[in-house]
Amino acid sequence: MSNKDDIQEQVADGAETEQFDAATSDEKGSFDQRVEELTQELDKALEEVESHKDTAIRAKAECENIRRRAEREVSNASKFALEKFAKEILAVVDSLEKALEHPVEGEAQTAMHEGLQLTYKLLIDTLNKFSIEQISPLGESFDPGLHEAMVMQESEEHEPNSVMHVIQQGYALNGRLIRPARVIVAKGKAPKIDEKA
Known part of the structure; x- marks a missing residue:
């Protein structure tokens, strides 16, 4: 190439x-x-x-x-399905409590009073079976979440802001308040003002 x-x-x-x-x-x-x-x-x-x-x-x-x-x-x-029923039955409980407060006179009334006591106990036991608990705060501190103060009274025998009398029991269903307890609350005596001062 x-x-x-x-x-x-x-x-x-x-x-x-x-x-x-x-x-x-x-x-x-x-x-x-x-x-x-x-x-x-x-x-x-x-x-x-x-x-x-x-x-x-x-x-x-x-x-x-x-x-x-x-x-x-x-x-x-x-x-809480029983809540409405529970509120209605409480009127019966209140009536029995009021009937039990009346003084008993005579043998006939004693027998009736005992019957009312048994009926009341049976009703309370039945309510407890269905988780309807009674709130009885006598002697406890006032709790506005559980109690309704009807009156405040001066008292030397009770601690201030404690429940000294229960007018109407309160009730709760499974821990939920369905009716507050109506109570009388103690308030401390007002201090006496020394007029000489």
């Missing part, structure tokens, strides 16, 4: 190399562009996944709250 042929061959090889390099450069640019597009799509997909994950967590929490609320409402409905 002559130099001329060698040169032509080298020129041809150089042209092919340039074409190859140009093609490789185009492919590399296209590849880089495609990688950039895929990276953007991946980022967008990850954002959507995070958004859906957040929505799913919130939905699950809301479902759990609804379930707990429903359980609490069902529990309260069963625990």
Whole structure:
């Protein structure tokens, strides 16, 4: 081969190399562009996944709250279903208590009084079976959440702000107040003012 042929061959090889390099450069640019597009799509997909994950967590929490609320409402409905009945039956209890306060005279009244006592005890025991408890605060400190002060009286025998007399018993159903105890509350004697001062 002559130099001329060698040169032509080298020129041809150089042209092919340039074409190859140009093609490789185009492919590399296209590849880089495609990688950039895929990276953007991946980022967008990850954002959507995070958004859906957040929505799913919130939905699950809301479902759990609804379930707990429903359980609490069902529990309260069963625990306090007797509330209206209990309020009505308390009038009977009050009547029996008033009847038992009357003085007993004679044998016939004694027998009747004993019958009333047994009926009253039976009724109170029945109320207790259904979680209706009597609130009898005699001698305790006055609690406006459980007691209704009808009168405040001065008393040397009782501590100030204590219940000195129960006018009407209070009642609670499963710990929930259905009627406050009506009471007379002791207040301390007013200090005497020394007129000489």
